[in-house]
Each structure stands twice: as structure tokens, then as C-alpha cells.
Amino acid sequence: MTIEQRVEAFVKLGxxxxxxxxxxxxxxxxxxxxxxxxxxxFYPRFTKYAFQSIAELLTEKSLTEWIAAYPNSxxxxxxxxxxxxxxxxxxxxxFHDFLSVLISGKVFKGKLSSQDEHLLPFLxxxxxxxxxxxxxxxxxxxxxxxxFDAVIATGSNNSARYFDYYFGKYPHIIRRxxxxxxxxxxxxxxxxxxxxxxxxxxYFGLGCxxxxxxxx
Numbered sequence: 001m002t003i004e005q006r007v008e009a010f011v012k013l014g015x016x017x018x019x020x021x022x023x024x025x026x027x028x029x030x031x032x033x034x035x036x037x038x039x040x041x042f043y044p045r046f047t048k049y050a051f052q053s054i055a056e057l058l059t060e061k062s063l064t065e066w067i068a069a070y071p072n073s074x075x076x077x078x079x080x081x082x083x084x085x086x087x088x089x090x091x092x093x094x095f096h097d098f099l100s101v102l103i104s105g106k107v108f109k110g111k112l113s114s115q116d117e118h119l120l121p122f123l124x125x126x127x128x129x130x131x132x133x134x135x136x137x138x139x140x141x142x143x144x145x146x147x148f149d150a151v152i153a154t155g156s157n158n159s160a161r162y163f164d165y166y167f168g169k170y171p172h173i174i175r176r177x178x179x180x181x182x183x184x185x186x187x188x189x190x191x192x193x194x195x196x197x198x199x200x201x202x203y204f205g206l207g208c209x210x211x212x213x214x215x216x
Contacts, residue, residue, distance in 0.1 A: 001133045003075040006103050007063050009131035014058025016126055017051050031122055035091065039115045042091050046203050047119070050091040054123075057099075067103065077105040083148035085163070087155055088113025090203040092120050097152050102127075107137050111144040178208035183215045 001009075020028035035042045056062075067075060082101045086094030094110070098120060101108040112120065121140055128134045144151070150171040153163040160176040167174070182196055199211045 001077065001105070001131070003067065003072075003103070003105070005131065005133070006075075006105070007060065007067070009127060009134065010058050010063060010099065010103065011060050012130045013123065013127050014055045016130070017055040017058070017123075021048060021052060021055065031118065035116070035118050038118060039088070041204060041206065042116070043204070047091045049202065050119075054092065054095055057096075063103070075103070075105055079107060080150065081107040081109050081148045083109045083111065083144045083151045083153075083167075085111045085144055085151070085153040085155065086113050086116070086120075088115025089206045089208070091116060092123070093207075094120060094154065095123070097154075098124070101152075102134065102137055108139070109144065109148055110138075110140045111142070112140060175208075179212045180209050181213045181215060182211045186216075 032044050032047050035047055036044055084094060084097045084101065086097070093116070094112075098108055098110065110120070124134075124138050124140070128138065145166070148170070151163075151167040152173045152175075153160070153167060154175040155163065157177045160174050163172075163174045180199070182199065184196075188196070196211065196214075199209070203210065205212065
């Protein structure tokens with residue numbers, strides 16, 4: 001696939017997500033309920049918000065502007081296998097890693113969190129239906145201990161210690177626990193404070209970008 005074909009496929013995936021949200025299709029609503037049953041923290045409103053955010057990301061304008069910031073050599077088709085170990089704190093938290101690996105022409109080898117086993121495979125299946133060439137580029141595995149060339153791993157500070165031990169000799173990105181803060185000056189508008197409330201309470205505050213401390 002060319003980079004143009006990859007972008008086109010993801011744009012179509014974004015269109016599918018948006019149309020499913022708008023139409024509240026049975027397939028889509030059933031998936032959201034299934035995710036909630038599997039993980040009670042995946043409140044349907046929050047899962048829909050995550051899908052909406054992905055749909056807004058997957059536009060031709062957004063994707064082309066993103067890849068334009070990198071050399072063309074970054075997007076050459078390759079058999080390089082990138083293992084991705086995903087967290088499960090919020091719905092589809094690993095989607096951007098999924099997108100980044102595939103848009104760059106590499107092979108995605110994903111280890112799902114036990115807390116989020118249904119949502120991303122659903123999108124992967126839809127992407128393959130849109131562009132069958134992705135079939136050989138996507139694999140979900142129960143364990144990630146062999147047959148990979150690079151690793152992206154996200155987890156707690158404790159799990160990061162194990163990631164460093166197992167994957168330190170490979171090209172890697174290892175993400176640890178993160179917290180966000182907000183600084184209030186007293187000049188905030190009501191709209192800005194409402195958005196701050198979202199940053200605090202969205203996903204029950206479980207996101208690594210969720211604001212957990214406020215300085216006044």
C-alpha cells in the first residue's frame with residue numbers, strides 16, 4: 001500500500017465511526033454495551049466520546065497535516081513488526097499507537113489489556129473490510145515476548161520496570177504513569193471552567209491526561 005492508500009482507508013474508517021454514532025446503529029450500540037459489561041468503568045457516554053474523538057482525528061485534513069511533518073522515508077512499506085502493549089484505563093487508549101504503526105507502513109502486533117479486549121479489534125476488523133491489504137499488517141496476540149522488532153508499551157510505573165527489563169534491548173517507547181495539573185488565575189470564563197470539569201471527570205479521572213491537581 002502507498003501512504004495515500006493508507007490515509008484513504010483510515011479516513012473511510014473515520015467516516016464509518018461517525019455515521020455509526022449519528023445513526024446509533026445496532027451493531028455499534030451492541031459493541032458499546034458489550035464493552036460496558038466487560039469493564040464497568042467503560043461508561044457508554046465515555047466510550048462514545050472516545051469514538052467521536054477518533055472520528056474527528058481520522059479526517060483527510062488532519063492526517064495529511066500530521067504526516068507532512070515527517071520525511072517520506074518514515075512511511076515506506078516495511079515488514080518491521082512493532083509490538084504494542086496497551087493499557088486499559090480508558091476506551092481504546094492504544095488507538096493512536098495502532099494508527100501510528102499502520103500509517104507508517106509497519107506491522108502492528110498488539111497485546112490488548114484484559115480491561116479493553118473488544119473495541120480496538122472491532123475497528124481493526126472494519127479497517128480490513130475497507131482495505132483488505134491491512135489483513136497482513138494487523139495481529140493481536142495474547143503475549144508479546146517474541147517475534148517483534150520494536151516495542152511501544154504503556155502501563156503503570158511498576159509494569160514499566162518489567163517492560164524495561166524485557167524490552168530494553170529493542171528500539172522502544174515505554175510510557176509510565178502520568179498525571180496532569182491545571183492552573184487557575186481567576187480570569188477563566190464559564191466555558192473554560194466547564195472544559196476543566198471535563199478534564200477532571202471524563203473517564204472518571206482515569207486518563208493519564210485527566211487533571212488530578214489544581215493550582216489556584
